[in-house]
Amino acid sequence: MDTSIKMNRGDIIFNIFNYTFLSLLCLTILLPFIYLLAESFDRIGNIKATGIYLWPQEFTIDNYLAIAQNTYIWKGYLNTVIRTVVGTILAVIVTAMGAYALAQKCFPHRTFWTLFVVFTMFFSGGIIPTYLWIDRLHLIDNRLVLILPYLVNAYNLVLIRNFFQQIPAELQESARIDGASEYTILFKIILPVSKPIIATIALWLAVGHWNAWFDCLLYIKDTNKYVLQVILQRIILQGTEQMMQSGGLIEGIYESRPEVIKAACIFFTMLPILCVYPFIQKYFVKGIFIGSIKG
Template sequence: MIAFCATTIFPFLHLLSLSLSTGNVPLTQIHLIPPEFTWANYKKVLTNEFVLSGFVNTLTRTILGTALSLAATVFAAYPLAKRYFPHRSFWTAFIVFTMFFSGGLIPNYLLVKNLGLMNSVWALVLPGLVSAFSLVIARNFFMAIPESLEESGKIDGANDIVILFRIVIPISMPIIATLSLWMAVGHWNAWFDSLIYMTDANNQVLQVVMRRIVLLGTKDMMDLNSFDDPNLVVNPETIKAATLMVTIIPIVMFYPFLQKYFVKGVLVGSLKG
């Protein structure tokens, strides 16, 4: 495990070192510590208008998409977990069916366009609002909750909505935290739908901006000659490394807060079918 972790962390440290280095660093060598330290690469990336707008768009999409997807998933999974729900097996099979078959790219594009969602954050949130896989995991978790807890709430006069918010959700934090992590990471890393539905460059998410900088170069996205220090040597590779770190670090910082719930939520949610 130590060796495996080292192979995972090693490229990350190399990119971090490259992002904090000047253009004088030999690109043919691997460094874990910057030979010549500088913040100029991050300053250039964080002051770029495309990176700033992309970061705001990605943050908006991640927060809005995660909140709506989590709410829709919980509200759909809770009724399906009840044995007395009419035609529960049919609706569960109907939802699982969508995991294997979809309408395809062109029908999805025409649907989003005809609904007037182009160049809107709703084009990135609504089409994938509910994941069938996450719904099944949440349903299985809710099925594992003892029915006696809900029966005690009904004896006290609580209806299904009160039971859901006051009994079920508080004891379901492991699966809720797990689903939140999955959804947040999925929205943060998504880029293809933005590439299709966003025709305005100011509406593109951060990952599309990063893709253009890393794959297409920095000439059209960055002005490498506009640094304050004329003696500072920069190159596109250090700018690319800084861009990668800007897109990675925010979502990595999200993991420690949900790590203690992650394993328990996945294991308990996968026990019952």
């Protein structure tokens, strides 16, 4: 029995247009990435003289060896890893606790508090009031300023709340009958069956922390506490050769080949996210779709 679906002319035209558009979209994303990778392994890296290329003209790993000898890069890497790991774990826990409370039908004034949370998605205090608030809390030049303000995100909280509402209430009721506390229900029953949405939110938070730089530039004064993205921003936009050389960079390499060093630094910062994403991307689509269903 033939169960294949026959496509009419309109479906064929749509598929051709769809595949063509998506292929071009992928190329616009992949080509800059491939060029950046090729340039990071190139010895010259002069786009004005050679044009765009997708393979190193003179292959070398000296650019990455130069980065490996720079102490500022590794300090920034360590600060970024600490911020990303600690910030992501704490934010997932705090957001899940808030979402669990709002998902309970017996929670007093649940609708009001949900609307109150949603309100913060559209309105904020602004940069200056936030800075004054951070200053009054004595968090200026403190590493906690890169973590505490991001413990709860309204959008993430709503997504997790909607996911929790899809979980059968009988699981919680049976646990309460057995004497389980709310913390036990959340951490031993709800969270283990919520891996898709938790993995999705954790990915968003991790990428956000890893790429964040403006808050560090605004609140952190000690260069030893700078995250990697701030150091990268200074290297790319300001061309701080002094920072690179004082951090232990191979003498003269930045001055003679600044573009390849910048390309290597950019790819160096992207590498952890590229390594982690394939292992959790299977949860990504499922978590978004289920979490976006209104309960």
